[in-house]
Amino acid sequence: MADRKPDSLGQFEQLVLTAILSLRENAYGVTIHAKVQELAAPRDVSLGAVYVTLDRLEDKGYIASWKSDPTPERGGRAKRCYRVEALGERALQESAITAKRMWDAVEQAWGKQWAKGWGKRWGKQAG
Amino acid sequence: MGEGLGQTMGQTGGLTPQRPSKLAEAVVAFLIPPASREEIVGDLHERYRSSTQYAIDAARTIPLAIVSRIRRTADPQVVLMQAFALYLSFLGAAWLRDRSFLFTDWALLRLAIPAAVAMLGLILEDAWTQAGPSNPLLLVRGPAFAVCLALLSQASLRLGDPRFALPNWLALFGGAIALLFCSVVRMLFPPAGGQLHQANAPAHWLRRSVAPIDVHGRYSQVIRAAFVLIVLVVGYLVWTKY
Numbered sequence: 001m002a003d004r005k006p007d008s009l010g011q012f013e014q015l016v017l018t019a020i021l022s023l024r025e026n027a028y029g030v031t032i033h034a035k036v037q038e039l040a041a042p043r044d045v046s047l048g049a050v051y052v053t054l055d056r057l058e059d060k061g062y063i064a065s066w067k068s069d070p071t072p073e074r075g076g077r078a079k080r081c082y083r084v085e086a087l088g089e090r091a092l093q094e095s096a097i098t099a100k101r102m103w104d105a106v107e108q109a110w111g112k113q114w115a116k117g118w119g120k121r122w123g124k125q126a127g
Numbered sequence: 128m129g130e131g132l133g134q135t136m137g138q139t140g141g142l143t144p145q146r147p148s149k150l151a152e153a154v155v156a157f158l159i160p161p162a163s164r165e166e167i168v169g170d171l172h173e174r175y176r177s178s179t180q181y182a183i184d185a186a187r188t189i190p191l192a193i194v195s196r197i198r199r200t201a202d203p204q205v206v207l208m209q210a211f212a213l214y215l216s217f218l219g220a221a222w223l224r225d226r227s228f229l230f231t232d233w234a235l236l237r238l239a240i241p242a243a244v245a246m247l248g249l250i251l252e253d254a255w256t257q258a259g260p261s262n263p264l265l266l267v268r269g270p271a272f273a274v275c276l277a278l279l280s281q282a283s284l285r286l287g288d289p290r291f292a293l294p295n296w297l298a299l300f301g302g303a304i305a306l307l308f309c310s311v312v313r314m315l316f317p318p319a320g321g322q323l324h325q326a327n328a329p330a331h332w333l334r335r336s337v338a339p340i341d342v343h344g345r346y347s348q349v350i351r352a353a354f355v356l357i358v359l360v361v362g363y364l365v366w367t368k369y
Contacts, residue, residue: 029170047184048191055195077169
């Protein structure tokens with residue numbers, strides 16, 4: 001498993017993996033959806049799309065899941081918690097490196113001044 | 128984050144728990160495949176703010192949850208084998224009992240309708256199958272449900288547009304052969320949803336763990352019996368025809 005080369009990730013898969021990674025021990029359906037919604041803003045994300053992607057990432061061996069204890073605020077139902085596996089971390093690293101290379105190429109093509117201005121605008125939008 | 132989303136502050140400042148109605152939850156739970164039912168119903172419960180929001184959330188989540196489960200339980204090769212077995216069953220029934228039917232208008236399409244409905248029934252049955260110990264009788268349950276669904280579709284077609292319905296004898300005869308063929312295919316290639324699994328086991332392990340049945344093990348007698356039964360049925364059909 002450790003030697004397996006990860007497949008490239010789709011954009012939504014990257015968002016879901018990033019959300020699980022940043023939520024650490026508190027990564028389950030509702031929190032992952034909220035985090036993905038935050039990362040994908042202003043795009044609307046459905047809870048169902050998150051479940052489909054979680055299942056697909058689990059099938060690929062990028063994440064693992066387990067059931068927590070039932071909680072009263074969920075009507076006595078258990079959560080399915082997720083964590084990123086080593087293969088998933090590698091896939092996410094590769095995606096981040098590719099994104100960085102893309103950013104560098106865009107910066108080179110359109111100039112550093114543009115990149116600075118765009119960075120400021122993006123920062124304001126993201127709050 | 129996300130904790131206690133189902134609670135809002137009341138007018139008095141205290142926490143007023145809000146929860147979906149039991150009926151709504153029961154309907155949602157029924158529509159979601161059992162493998163992911165608990166966590167999805169729990170998540171929807173936690174996100175509850177109003178009945179309308181709950182209904183919209185459920186409507187946007189349930190179809191995708193079903194599709195995701197089908198993607199996990201349906202092996203394309205086995206699905207193709209079962210589809211072939213189903214179509215062959217109805218085609219074989221027509222061939223054995225009344226070949227002239229095959230030369231009527233839309234005959235091949237009419238034969239495909241119950242096969243397609245039965246295939247849909249098999250796929251849904253696999254998605255809704257609870258993980259548990261494998262049992263040969265449970266493997267027959269799927270084909271039995273699928274054939275019943277195909278016969279029901281024929282009954283409704285007869286009420287709606289009889290031109291596309293099969294004659295009764297053909298639907299019943301084809302259904303019986305389909306039941307046998309599909310049961311054998313599922314005994315040789317058991318559906319993934321019927322395997323035992325642990326909650327914390329990655330799903331890709333579950334898929335890999337579904338190995339073809341051990342023909343030298345405890346199923347060998349069932350498989351042999353099914354084959355003998357098929358040979359006897361086909362032999363009887365050929366004997367009565369010629």
